[in-house]
Amino acid sequence: MSSSKIPCTLVWLRQDLRLIDNPALFHAAKRGQLITVYIFDEDCSGKRRTGQACLWWLYHSLKSLRNQLSQWNIPLIVKSGKDAFTILKELLDSYNADAIYWNRCYEPFEYNRDCSIEEKLKMENVTVETYQDRVLFEPWTIKTAKGGPVQIYVHFWNQCLSLPQPRKPYDKPKFKNQTGCQSKCDEPAVWQRLAKLSQDMPMKLQDFWHPGEEQAISKLKSFIKNSLNAYAEKSQCLRLNTTSNLSPYLHFGEISPFTVWHSVRHASSSAEPPAVKSESLKQYLRSLGWREYTCHLLFHYPDLPQKCFRSSFEQLKLQVDPVKLQSWQQGNTGYPVVDAGMRQLSVAGIMPNRLRMIVASFLIKHLLVPWQKGEEWFWSKLIDADLAQNAFNWQWAAGSGPNACPYFRVFNPITQGEKFDADGYYVRKWIPELAALPNAYIHKPWEAPSTVLKKANIVLGKTYPRPIVQHKAARELALATFGQTKRKQEPPTSNSNKRVKEE
Ligand SMILES: Cc1cc2nc3c(=O)[nH]c(=O)nc-3n(C[C@H](O)[C@H](O)[C@H](O)COP(=O)(O)OP(=O)(O)OC[C@H]3O[C@@H](n4cnc5c(N)ncnc54)[C@H](O)[C@@H]3O)c2cc1C
Structure with missing residues (x-):
């Protein structure tokens, strides 16, 4: 059932709700026309349902990204359902897209599902490209001498630091005009469900937070300008503005760890005052290292959220x-x-x-x-x-x-x-x-x-x-x-x- 004659690329968005340094979007844009999809897959067995507060964030984050993409007539289709393969295949067929790109996720459920979808799509002659994005060091790149996962943080982080620097961030993609790719199958019901879930929340999140890529970049800039220098001494102090407050933005991928890594390093090496104390820089990068380490552990020990490791x-x-x-x-x-x-x-x-x-x-x-x-x-x-x-x-x-x-x-x-x-x-x-x-x-x-x-x-x-x-x-x-x-x-x-x- 193809209504568009121009082949295009489907980009499957997940925890990468941004334009800057988004490798899947960047490469898909270079290739030509593109459409994007987010699958709200709450009812999958084996997957933890999104928490109440995160649902609120997700809804606002998707809305913000949809607004950004609409400037180039790029649809962000939001679907819901358990069977991601079928949803993707239907979209590929309906848009006459011959390729799908996504950034890799590493939580065990997602990783295993994605590998199986990749295999099945390739068997259907769909071009599948996946990219490193969520972490600076992929879980299989850091290993013990015997090839197993590294369990001690200091060993893990020293090994990371001994590797070449993480890649530089990608620029914002240069989108080609998307005249033939209007959204045909957006599901208002899914949006409504997400909106309802996010409204039903008793918390006052809107008084404290503004989800979205623009906010993420501005938080990073303000942290570098005002707080990075004193991070080593003050990050434990119980006042929120002593740390970067980037955790939700990193979680939803509204900013990438590559952007954060290179921005703080650049700020500390730039000649312009205020210079950043090297201990503060090291400690901030170490904080990012804990994020990497936890991802590494969950990848290798999928029972971590349920069972005592010891x-x-x-x-x-x-x-x-x-x-x-x-x-x-x-x-x-x-x-x-x-x-x-x-x-x-x-x-x-x-x-x-x-x-x-x-x-x-x-x-x-x-x-x-x-x-x-x-x-x-x-x-x-x-x-x-x-x-x-x-x-x-x-x-x-x-x-x-x-x-x-x-x-x-x-x-x-x-x-x-x-x-x-x-x-x-x-x-x-x-x-x-x-x-x-x-x-x-x-x-x-x-x-x-x-x-x-x-x-x-x-x-x-x-x-x-x-x-x-x-x-x-x-x-x-x-x-x-x-x-x-x-x-x-x-x-x-x-x-x-x-x-x-x-x-
Ligand atoms: C019991 C407990 C539960 C936690 N649950 C979460 C969680 O669900 N999500 C979450 O992002 N963090 C969690 N953390 C880690 C940490 O508290 C937050 O990442 C941090 O407070 C976020 O604030 P920030 O962005 O200002 O951090 P910053 O100090 O600015 O650090 C920068 C980034 O480094 C990472 N980071 C920093 N400390 C840690 C850490 N100890 N472990 C892993 N990553 C770290 C985060 O991504 C953070 O955004 C938890 C810590 C504890 C003790």
Whole structure:
């Protein structure tokens, strides 16, 4: 059923919702006419459904990209369905397209699906081109001497740094005019569904975030100008503007890691002031390295989001206390820094890295709740929810993962607050009912004398909860519980992913 006589290329967009440094779009544009498709494939078994906050982001990101592409009459077709092969094949036929291009994804479900679709399309004489895009170092390029995956971060990152520099970003594609390629099969129902899902969300994300490529570039520029230089000293401070805030943009591919990598390196080598301290540059690149590393781990260990990497942790059989879990989710634990983080997450869909570590440690070690429950909650609330990054970091906090925090490291929510939010700025921002407390008590209101509480209009147990567990006792219980894992610490063997690419 071909209505267009001009052959064209179909570009399958996934986590690459941008024009700049998009290799698939760049090469397809050089070839001639093109159409683009995004498949909303929520109901596939084996695939984690998109979290609530990410649905909101996805909808706005697609809308923004569709507007950009429409300037060149390039349709962005949004389809939904489980069977990506059939959807793509129908589109290829209907647009008389003889080639399909996409940027590679590395999450196990996507990677295996894509390999199988590539094989099937090639058998139908469709030209298939795929490109490296999401990561600076593809998971199969970093290996141990024996050819296996690298489990220790420092070894992983040193190996990455010993390789040639990641490629330079591609320019914005030079699109040829698309007169013959008007959208014929856009599905308003899918758009409506996405819009509804994103509207049904109780969070206030629109007050904090603007998805889209333009915003991503402007965040990067502002980070380089204002915060990169002090990144080494200040990135752990609990004020959001000390880090790049690029995580959701990187997750949805509104900016590429290549663009970020080369932009920060360029800024630090450029002669113009302000010069960037080399320690800050190194540390920022190391942060990008953690992203690479988690992708590498998930690729080789697909069970990472569900199962403890170290089997001895599976045997702990921690029970979920629903009341404690709910107090944590709602930011009512009685520990101000934990509660401030959890409330920020529920409203703004984000939390600084230091705080993610504190609240994760609190859930697992103070409340003895399995890390998977925290991972699930983050998954639904984070606007940067990423399967690899989330799973790895939760397992890190539990001590059950590769390169994890030792089981005896229990973050102290009082001293962590005092160290990283010394003036109580962050707690006051997210827990206004504590705002009038003096700094000396802002991270431990239960120690404030009754006159101080009264003056600050606080009634513990009424206007703000008392601690749901005592730190000292909870720490001791955690050490005794997690100490059981000391005896046997067996890391798993890597995934028998038969499709691992050899290069
Ligand atoms: C329990 C827990 C869960 C997490 N879940 C996620 C998640 O779902 N998605 C996510 O993007 N990050 C996650 N992180 C990592 C980290 O907290 C965020 O990447 C970071 O806070 C994002 O802020 P930023 O963009 O300003 O980071 P910056 O400090 O500016 O760092 C730049 C980029 O490096 C990467 N990065 C930095 N730290 C880490 C890290 N520890 N692990 C992996 N990548 C890192 C991110 O892509 C980030 O955007 C989690 C951390 C913890 C402790």
